[in-house]
Amino acid sequence: MNYRLRVNPIACTGHGVCAELLPELIELDPWGYPILLSPAVPAGVMDHAKRAVDACPTLALLMEDVTGP
Amino acid sequence: MSALLHGPALWYATRATGLVTLLLLTASVLLGLLTSGRFGGASWPRFLTVGLHRNLSLLVLVFLALHVATNVIDTFVSIPLTAAFIPFASSYKPFWLSLGAVALDLLIALVATSLIRNRLGLRAWRRVHWAAYACWPIALAHGLGIGTDRKTIWVFALTLACAAAVAATVTWRFVSTARPGAR
């Protein structure tokens, strides 16, 4: 199963919860908005990634299934 | 056993769980306001506000269930289970009890939609979540109006403190919408 993180930039209002919960993959820019260091989610942080997706107050962090055909 | 059902134990339990429910609900509302108001800093991470808001809301349901159960089981006053959900289904202080029922219904809607938020979509979830601004004052009014502990100073003081805390935080939340990106 291959998953990929993606930010919906319109929904995102820069709460920054995702960067707190997933610092391995998410950093904040000078204005408080998330930068995805890598869209791919390594297996080791999958739980943290799911938690970050769940915790986003505006449902702006998305986990997409990109498992091949 | 019947002494438990007739005596004052259930009576105290119902009032106690009611008060705790109100305190937890107030805390949840405060944390919800802090979340949307972007409260947080180096020493208080935002995921803590978000996480506590969620967990305390679920705890509210637990104490609310106990509050309802003790009320229904208590045979001193006959209150059917339906009165917990449907307004005016009981003859005991119908108006004030109904406020409790309305608050409970709203709370169920709030929690249920939040649990399926991913499937519901943000817009629909948000529209329902505005009901929180109705749920809390109705619950507060239910507590005050039902009259049981109106004369107990410390309960009254605690209720006032809850009201003051929410009022102050609501003001903070809406005054600081000058923050960029806030909606």
Added chain:
Amino acid sequence: MTSLAQSAYRAPELGLPRLLAGVSYYHPTGLAEHEDLYGPLHLPPVSPHQGHAQRQRQRLIEVVERSGLTGRGGAGFPAGKKMRSVAALAGSDRKGRAVVVANGAESEPASCKDRLLLTRAPHLVLDGITLAAYAVGAGEAHLVVHGNEDELLDSLEDAVADRDTLGVDPVPIQVTGIPGRYVSSEQSSIVQYLNGGPAKPTFSPPRPHERGVNGWPTLVNNVETLAHLALIARYGDGWFRGIGPPAEPGSALVTVGGAVNRPGVYEIEMGTPIGQVVTLAGGPSERLQALLVGGYFGAWLPAELAWPVPMTHAGLRAVGGAMGAGMVIALPITSCALAETARVVSYLAEESAAQCGPCMFGLPALADALIELAYEGGRGRAVRAIATLLPLIESRGACRHPDGATQFVRSALTTFAADARWHDQHGSCYGVNRAPLLPVPGDDEREWDWT
């Protein structure tokens, strides 16, 4: 037999003009004149038999695919491929649950080609809409233009009414005015507006061709693309491919401006070298330093480098440029390129839909840094500050607005690297005092509504 035209009209000569044949300076070409010039559009009636109707639609789509027509709105996407995907998603049902939207909302200040078509050759565009609706089985068709252009709206509605009296369009064409904001002409903005929302871009998926107006598959095409379609349907794909390179055939409208003797809209063969395009427009009026090709989401190219480059998407990409919607602006050596760039980026920053943080905050910061570099001198750090900002902005918005702006700025820093270094060290140059060249709407012409 590669055309659908049932008329007795022979295909015209292969050359130019095509879209601009018969365009009058004084009035729009009326329906009768249009049919005299190009021949009537004889669209075979849609067969009541579902399978046959589908084959009819397929035939038109195949002609478009073979013609190699690419979108003329800036992206250059193959028109036939787009049509095919919308038609496929619309399914074979005859309920007409697909929508065609003609994008005539030309928000690029430096471009007037769509405006020319709509004011002078509207029936080409309207024919194209009807053909596109036929090809994808659409039950609804819209022509979208800027809402504050009352005269244009009126003249288009008159043109549609003329066609209605003769029953030319099986699917009625609705002319709609939308807000004239820069990002409002994006596909997803138009779709959101037609669905009742503000004219702001939306997050994708879903894309308009999957779920657009009314939630149905929606084909959004630039009005020039549809005008070409009107001629392809009459004269066939072979005729269309008669000019231009095989990969990007046909003709295109380009808007030439800046320091040229005869600025305006010209119809060229695709692949015409940029220098020849400038010559068509009367040649440079002053000595040139650079050319801005592709508009404000395009790229600056040094004049000597750009001169032999063919006007095609591939040709311009190969030199780090972009064709965009075919605009060429000539920058003379007496202008300060950085000042021009700074002014445009300030405009682009104000035109952000303010939905996404990186664009909403990044573009103004970029504009400020450019203004400082151009007008005050960078104190040795402005170029680096700009270079740091660029990766924080690109690809981090929901639409192309921030990316277009950063591409524009990158090309400026590359093409005018020497100027940038000089400004950084020494301050502003004399060129900043020259009258502004790149068109940016003045405050009184700006609109601020989204609905």
